[in-house]
Amino acid sequence: MKTAPTPEVIDRLKKEYPDADTELEWSNPLELLVAVILSAQCTDVRVNQVTDSLFEKYRSAEDYAAAPREELEEDIRPTGFFRNKAKSIQGMARAVIEDHGGEVPRTMPELVALPGVGRKTANVILGNVFGVNEGVVVDTHVKRLSNRLGFTDEENPEKVERDLIPLVGEKDRTLFAHLLIFHGRRICKARKPLCPDCLLNDICPSAEI
Template sequence: MAITKPKADNRPTEIIKRLKKEYPDARCSLNYSNPLELLVATILSAQCTDERVNKVTETLFRKYRTAADYASAPLQELEKDIRSTGFYRNKAKSIKGACAKIVEQFGGKVPRSMEELLTLPGVARKTANVVLGNAFGIASGVVVDTHVHRLAGRLGLSDKKQPEKIEEDLMQAFPKKEWILLPHLLIYHGRKVCKARGPLCGSCVLCDICPSCEAQGALKNVRLKLD
């Protein structure tokens, strides 16, 4: 079967279109009901699965309701509450420090700008982008986690190694209206198909426009899902 490839400059549009069709329910995998809960959950998600974080926060969010609750909590008690997420000492310090600053400088409310969020202890661009995009609907950038990092490289969207540089490339490649959804689509695809080990190129909806897929000779087995 002859395959007509989209023009190179149309690949981002084609990638988004196909992944939206493949994963219509793609969304943030962390459970939360307000910006503070998402901030805490995102800090806990470092080097931890979202599934584990959701199990921990199910109890944590009932115990700590406000930024002041976290800020005033004894450090060792908070460490115990989040221990199973790993790196719990650093995470507890970050949560307490961030919440203390939220109380002292932002009236107890999670700030709504990248500049302000980056002043919080333990908050870098990835966490700030997660909170701004998912809690506030503000497209300030693109979340770059391990899945997004891997897929950006395999799809030829970025050849950079630093998350900030990868984010810049993705922001240039995709329209701003897609910045919030894009990482969710890539994460879903990374977990299901484009895995770190043993990517399932033969069943990938992006295979015919993916340089890594073509390089592995999987193009002949591609299962296209086009309109």
């Protein structure tokens, strides 16, 4: 399988989406961490609808830890998987209090050790909050576009990440994920990709025009 040149892809998408950034709304590390946990298998639009009021009610890790489980479940219900997510958020909050003095930790091992936090979520926090780009965020969009563009043949997200790391300079990794996510939502959609409208269709191995 051929592969599109990564720098060219980044360059073109950067011009198309100069404002590419997270579309989750947050104002501190804990808020982004909660928003990312809620974002699993859910659109960012819906997450933002929920967090708009959630973040007024829960202002600290202590607030999440102290809440009755069932009440938190109702507060996040529209994001789906609400029982698992409420359990994750409370487990995360308690671990943050117990092990990190109520502050979101800044290293990969510490983040991944939190309940409900995997490499994808950890990479989002490290990149967007702390400017640390040792890894690459591989979510459903980054995985799909990386497969279609020929950056990797792997299906497992962690293997996809290992293939992407040498292809993307550390400085570009956070932007890279945002660019692929923007393009994935608008053009390179999962179900019916709009290849004729895609600015990468001349260098994409999967393009069908």
